[in-house]
Amino acid sequence: MKENLPYWYRPPPSLVWRWVLYAREPDLRCLRRWLFWVWWSKPRTPRQRLGAMWDLMLRPVTRGKAALLTVRTYGGRVRRIHGVGMPRQMLDVLGLVFGAGLDPISYYQYQLFLPSRRVRRRDYLDVSGKLLQVLVQRLPKGPEDGIFTDKAAFAAWCRARGFPVVGDHALVGPVTADPEPGGIPFPAEDLVVKPTNWRAGEGVFFWRCSLQGNEPVWEDGNGGKRLDARALWAHLQQSAVAMRRPLLVQPRLVNHPAIRELGNGCLCSVRVMTVREGRQRPQVIATALRIPMGQCAADNFDRGGLGVGVDPRTGRCGRAVQKTGEYPLPLLECNPHTGIVIEGQVLPHWRATLDLVLTAHERVRSALPIIGWDVAILADGPVLLEANHLPGEHIVQMPSGIPLGATPYPRVLCRALRRAFAESDD
Structure with missing residues (x-):
């Protein structure tokens, strides 16, 4: 095993694995094969490799047990609130665990017991960020990749290209x-x-x-x-x-009045996930609004902010969800602290917001195919805040109920992985 390698380093797939990973069209099933390969191909000592083989043999038992414990923990509340029986929940969770490779908790995080979401329950993703981590290790470093990890570098990049961006004091x-x-x-x-x-x-x-x-x-x-x-x-x-x-x-930036009243007065931002394949024009695949809550100055979803699904075509807000709390999380029509109605609101300057991130993705010199852009919509238009090369899945799937597996995301990511390893010199 090579020493001092990054945690997400993976050697090129063997001939057998190349047949498994490259034989079919790049789709959601292909993406899940890549996820399994990432787990299996992690550099290990011989003893660790034996442990991994033992874990693999026991996986039906351990995953079945995890599914049972998860349903026991959250199933009662789902039955009382949504009327979905425990046997149905158990069958659904087992189907996700063994049929789609999802963690049992994903069933409750994404509320896949709801009729509108249940029909596409196997299209949701929960750990595809691992593949992005591996991809970052394999791709050649672009001249502008620093903008994804340094906010000051991102602001300078935007100013140099005439993109609206928050100023620095x-x-x-x-x-x-x-x-x-x-x-x-x-x-x-x-x-x-x-x-x-x-x-x-x-x-x-x-x-x-x-x-x-x-x-x-x-x-x-x-x-x-x-x-x-x-x-x-x-x-x-x-x-x-x-x-x-x-x-x-x-x-301090101040949102457009139509957005500012939705939160606590601190800045709300829109997450726009874009993908680009080769030299094709980037496209938007998912959008969400993030609203800060309580005394928190940040609108981050993982820190208690509201996540709101937004229709990419129209900018119309759906229901909101707050990630912190006991599952099943309520889907909220209003801000629970202020009572202001969120569902149905149409975000201003929406077309300009999408045009801004698409142009920015087209201009950035990086081989990374998937970017999550954070944008603040002000009274006079959108302003870029950050570009994320490891955008999370929860913020765009939990509120909207639209699974990333039903977008071009799996195809673009699988093709990027194939190209990255095919061009490797290892």
Whole structure:
């Protein structure tokens, strides 16, 4: 076994595996074969390989047991709320586990007991991000791949190409020089501070600006600190040391009024997933609106924000779901904190939003075929926030009920994997 290889490194498939993975058209079944190969081909010691073979032999028992425990945990609530009997749930879960390779919990996460979703239950995906991780390791590094992991690099890339993007006030690191004596490093306005390379909304803070006499002061989102400009600069330097990464200081953006009223006043964003195959024009395959909740400044779905399914053709919002909570999660017509109706709202500047991300995907010089774009829709139009090369599946499948397996996603991903390993020099 090679030493010091990245966790997601995989050697090229053997001749037998190439026949399994390449023999059929790239579709959802092909994608699931790739997922099994990724598990099987993980570099292992001989002892670990024996353990993997033992796990494989026991898989019918262990997966059956996991299915039973999952149904026992959540099935009673589904029966009471939705009227779906336990035997039906058990049969459905077993069919997903052994027929589609899904984890048992996916049945409850994606609410596949609902009649509208049950008919396509085997088209949902739950761990295809593993294939994207492997693909990142195999593809040649593009000259602009850094925009996916560095928010400052992404903002600079957008500005260089004339794409609307949030401006930067400062990049504060552990060794960033202090501002000149008497200078104010930030304008007197609300600020958002975020690490340059963390994901899932982690480390995002909101600082509200007010005047104390003639001097601006900033108060953090929890009301725990109240700092003048130089004290805030010092605090951010200390935070950068603690987080071991630079912090990006940006102005607070304000959504279009039709969107702002849906949340808590902090920025809502739209996730648009696009795919591009070869030299073809990119296409949109999934869209969702993310709404921050409570005191959280970030709208991330995994941190308690609402996820709302959005019709890619019209921009019309469906029902919302909050990932945190006990399954089955309720599908919400309104914001549960404010009562504002979400379902049926049509997002403004929708066509301009889609055109922006499609043009951006066309311009980026990267071999990565799938990108999740985060866009803020403001009063005067859309603004790019981030580009994600590992977009999650939950945010686009849980609220909308539209499975990624029913889109071009499996075909594009399988073909990209085939090309990446065919062009490998290993």
